Amino acid sequence: MNKIHVNTEVNGDDVEFLCDTRETLLDALRDRLNLTGAKEGCGTGDCGACSITLDDRLVCSCLVLGVEAEGKSIGTVEGIANGEDLHPLQQKFIEYAALQCGICTPGILVATEALLKKNPDPTETEVRYWLAGNLCRCTGYDKIIRAVMDTARDLREAS
Amino acid sequence: MDLYANNTGELLIALVEKFPSLKHVVDAGVSIVIDGKVMAYSLSEPVHSENEIYLLQRIKGG
Amino acid sequence: MALDNQKNREFKVVGTRPDRPDGLDKVTGRAKFGADAYATGMLHAAILRSPHAHAKILSINTQKAEALKGVKAVVTRKDFSTSVTGENWNVLENVMAGDTALYDGHAIAAIAATSSLIARDAIKLIEITYDIIPHVTDVDKAMENGAPIIRANAGDGSVPKGMHPNVVRYHESGHGDLEAGFSSADLVIEDTFKTEATHQGYIEPHACLAQLGGDGKGELWCCTQGHFQVQKVCAALLDIETSALRVTASEIGGGFGGKTAIFIEPVALALSRKTNRPVKLVMSRSEVFRATGPTSSTSMDIKIGMKKDGTITAGSGIFRLQGGAFPGAPMEFTAMCAFAPYNLQNVQQIGYDVLNNRPKQAAYRAPGSPMAAFAVESVIDELCNQLKLDPIEVRLKNASKEGTKASFGPKWDKIGLVECLESAKNHPHYSSPLLEGQGRGISSGFWFNHGGETAVSLALSEDGTAALSVGTPDIGGSRASMCQFAAEELGIPYEKIRTTIADTATLGYNEVSHGSRVTYATGLATIKAARDAVKKLCARAANKWEIDEDAVIWEDGCAKPSGPNAGSFEPMPLAEITKKMGKTGGPIVGHFEATPEGAGVSFATHIVDAEVDQETGKTKIIKYTVIQDAGKAIHPSYVEGQYQGGAAQGIGWALNEEYIYGDDGRLQNSGFLDYRIPVASDLPMIDTVIVEVPNPGHPYGVRGVGETSICPPLAAIANAVSNAAGVRLKELPMSPVRILEALENKA
Amino acid sequence: MEYHKPGSFEEATTIANNNNGIIRFLAGGTDVLVQLRSDILTPDVLIDIKHIEGVKDISYDDDGWHIGIAVSGAEMSEHEQLAKEWPGVVEAMDLIGSTQVQGRATLVGNLCNGSPAADGVPSLISARAQVTVTGPNGTRMVNVEDIPIGPGKTSLSKGELVSALHLPKRTKNQADAYLRFIPRTEMDIAVVGCAVNLEIENDLIINARVSLGAVAPTALLLETAAKKIIGSKLDDRALNQLSQEASKACKPIDDKRGTIRFRTHVAGVLAKRTAKIAYDRARAER
DSSP, X not given: OOEEEEEXXXXXXXXXXXXXXXXXXXXXXIIITOOOSSOOSOSSSSSOTTXXXXXXXXXXXXXXXXXXXXXXXXXXXXXXXXXTBOOHHHHHHHHTTOOSSOSSHHXXXXXXXXXXXXXXXXXXXXXXXXXXXXXXXXXXXXXXXXXXXXXXXXXXXXX | OOOOOSBHHHHHHHHHHHOGGGHHHHHHXXXXXXXXXXXXXXXXXXXXXXXXXXXXXXXXXX | OOOOOOTTOOOSSTTSOOOOTTHHHHHHTOSOBGGGOOOTTOEEEEEEEOSSSSEEEEEEEOHHHHHSXXXXXEEOGGGSOSOOOHHHHHHHHHHSOOSEEOSTTOEEEEEEESSHXXXXXXXXXXXXEEEEOOOOOOHHHHHSTTOOOSSTTOOOTTSOTTSOTXXXXXXXXXXXXXXXXXXXXXXXXXXXXXEOOOBOOOSXXXXXXXXXXXXXXXXXXXXXXXXXXXXXXXXXXXXXXXXXXXXXXXXXXOOTTGGGSOSSHHHHHHHHHHHTSOEEEEOOHXXXXXXXXXXXXXXXXXXXXXOTTSOEEEEEEEEEXXXXXXXOXXXXXXXXXXXXXXXXXXXXXXXXXXXXXXXXXXXXXXXXXXXXXXXHHHHHHHHHHHHTOOHHHHHHHTBOOTTSBOTTSSBOOSOOHHHHHHHHHHSHHHHSOOOTTEEEEEEEEEEOOOOOOEEEEEEEOTXXXXXXXXXXXXXXXXXXHHHHHHHHHXXXXXXXXXXXXXXXXTSSOOOOSOTXXXXXXXXXXXXXXXXXXXXXXXXXXXXXXXSOGGGEEEETTEEEESSGGGOOOOOEEHHHHHHTGGGTTSOOEEEEEEOOOOOOOEEEEEEEEEEEOTTTOOEEEXXXXXXXXXXXXXXXXXXXXXXXXXXXXXXXXXXXXXXXXXTTSOBSOOXXXXXXXXXXXXXXXXXXXXXXXXXXXXXXXXXXXXXXXXXXXXXXXXXXXXXXXXXOOOEESOOHHHHHHHHHHHO | OEEEOOSSHHHHHHHHHHOOSOEEEESSOTTHHHHHHTTSOOOSEEEEOTTXXXXXXXXXXXXXXXXXXXXXXXXXXXXHHHHHHOHHHHHHHHTSSOHHHHTTOBHHHHHHTTOTTOSHHHHHHHTTOEXXXXXXXXXXXXXXXXXEEETTEESOOTTOEEXXXXXXXXXXXXXXXXXXXXXXXXXXOOXXXXXXXEEEETTEEEEEEEEEESSSSSOEEOHHHHHHHTTSOOOHHHHHXXXXXXXXHOOOOOBTTBOHHHHHHHHHHHHHHHHHHHHHHHHHTO
């Protein structure tokens, strides 16, 4: 087994881990760094449950090798809230019942946070297409889309 | 149909005694409908001669 | 427990929309799902699966695999019980193949190793000699003469003589005189319909962490809809005592029926027993598709007669379902649900359960019912079109209602079908204009719902809060509604109650979270447990006031004298009683342990507009409305969520989802790339209407809501697509390829 | 699996040339990692080429556009000038996978994966794109259509890799478009893909390239079909002839994603629809 030492930054903290070259960044986050917020729903980039940001770019962590994280900056669902203050998206998801089982929720929150940073005023269609890679089997997406649209509106009004 | 039974459990026993061919159906699990109310499991539900009773395959779901 | 005889009871908490208690955990990534558990010294497991649809296993050589550094144990069928019978034998045979691989993906052996990469490398080193034998993966072909026999003598005594041995069960029900019924009709339509198997498609693959020692004592953590059942079945499959195995349900990432079945837990336990170390086993997505329960695929013949005024004179259906290589396809439910929305004098249903070389079917949301609705409601729609009748008026004219005889026998209790249809008729969606190329479809659907064994306990704390323990895993927010029930009864705020999914060592047996039973049965159990606690609270107050227990009532969270004759005392709040409970008789805990009977059946009516691209056969869902009887909505947001989720799954089933088998009997689309569940951009907003016709069998009138919502969509969408395309679609999914073919054949 | 992070294409080539077994280059990883996780293919040597200077750059000079081999789809879509000049190429890239996949996937990776259904390839062919190939014997320029030679196969020889992608310079009155057919709205592999690249003069088409994907072992360049619209104003007659020629050129297979009949028919439909978009864009450029 040829393990490689990786130095990277997760949610603002410097971390390091050893990983096999075949391990995905998702495996490294979960098994090496105990960050289990990102989930493996498919392992092939089709479901979005493992969404993270890599140098501020939204990606599936199952499609990134652990060794590729060297020197990068990673954002996961665990870094969205600020201490005990939830991000407005997190608040709204609870308030709107925008989750049922909750397995897709971490990925959807990471993805929508990235969307609102890039586009604070998305249309419903833009939200739906942005989230097309985040499968949700419970909700039919209705309440998720409403939560995202209304959070975006609140954030615009607040700024 | 003439059977002697006080409750759903006794009803099933009496039924199988009278119609042995029903044994596999009862063994596989049945729900008993008493006057339109589905009793999925209970063998202790009282039954009376004026009740309308149906047997259904035991209800399962998703 | 019957509907409370309190006319116009005003609820304080029930019917409101509080934040769910597990919300924070779920939005911060903290919630622990099946694969999120780790243990010291833990090993990782992987399963070797058959690449063949049907093959004798001549030999299994594990030497090379065992020689790989890091491999700690291999298990095969010989590591499991040899004494199980009945359905447990079927489960075992599915969990680990015996002498024959029965489908592509059937488990043959499993390995535990120090890392999941090593485990995955090691299973490739296991050498198996197969003798490939003929297979069949189509329900109709499996019934034909000469079809390969999947299992001899698997049929029960119900199957008519002369049928192929692959037909293992038979159902027949109905009443009246079909011939007379059809001859009195002005128009009779007879047609054949097919639906392909679909998967529940939960996003979380099956996962567990098992620990079992040589002393037969074990711990199991797993994502399941029913950990008590997991405990019972695993104990049987491993020849250990049920109570010696403690099972804890993790958070569950979707189930929809698919996690009522058992696949990997016994395997992880067997590996743990062999290594004396904790073993974690997580399925890949491809394993989930190949080896866990999809629905049955079906082939159905429907014949319905109608008079010019819309009266249905007779209906008959033959339903052929394959449920994989094991008996159990839910053909009785298909048969019984088919004509449930109609009050028919002459009706007959026949069902066949047929074996195929496919994975063992598992329950999927109202198992068997959606396919039946697709076939029957398509024919009803065609009759309405040809007789130029309004589809809702026809459904109202023939609707099942309280006191009419159901197609499967009994008389209906109080039901809400007419209310749903009336609501649909008056909904603005139904009268909104359609654009060129669009079509509208409507359909009703029916599901029984279920009660089942239930045990809960409600412990009060000194500070006046309450801890509710339930044994039904929370699939979609049920902890919120349980807190609401308890808050309503105890008269304390919702936030003062914490609901926990207790492990199998804590409560009596709880049936699986299935059959839309949780809000009904666990809800009823919570109400009863709370009333039990309230009775004890009142007794403490009575003791303090030195009056009769019966002279104390519970109102707004306080014990009060029942009237002026009982004496004059200040109301005593819950917290005041619990504060001293240790010294006034001990802890106060409310209980309920029973099997509630009285689950209320439910009906729904869906309206959908679809647009079909005539050049490519592609369908777009434009507008969707779900109308369903909830009996009583406890947390309306989550009721709406169930309605929307069922509709979305139905849209996938109707348009794109299907199991695709090659000629070699291998599943060709075992991933989310080609097993196409709806994505966010595929769907419109899904409008909902909650109809409330109280269930007489529940104190608040609750009916199950989770499953009925998937019954109408297949048919409603088929009707919308057929009306838009101008040609009747009779096979699901209505993929672009099928629609274009139908359009070309019409031209 | 060995993992390498070369600092130059020469180094990458040397590693690839000096090793045996299965060798793969890693850019976006959206194909390699899927194959790895699905146990379809585990490379013996994986060469991460994202650390080579310039691979993340999009540049423009007298020869046209030069796109680094590690530029992601998202970065292409965000490049306003590129998206304006080559909307068809950019939208084809943008259709590949989800937002998440766009954050990683590269156009050159899409080309070198060799899938007959690759969304990026028809648009590159219709655009007359070329790639620089670096290998043990130096570099050479290759037309994009000469890279894929069959499902999963490319014309690159041992030690060779694509080191840059080039799109021609744009003049006014030129535009391209790409459409694909998928059963859902997103997340599927193309059942048919069609790219059209046009040049017009006074509303008259004077140059056209039409390419189809997913209807043959490799993406097709349809010269006869293109001729049917050259000299026309894309009237109904020209469109119908284009459509017929597109269908005629198809040599598809029946598979889980579509049938021969379906693909052949839809290729014709898409050819028309794509040509119309390209034509409208070219006219709007005036």
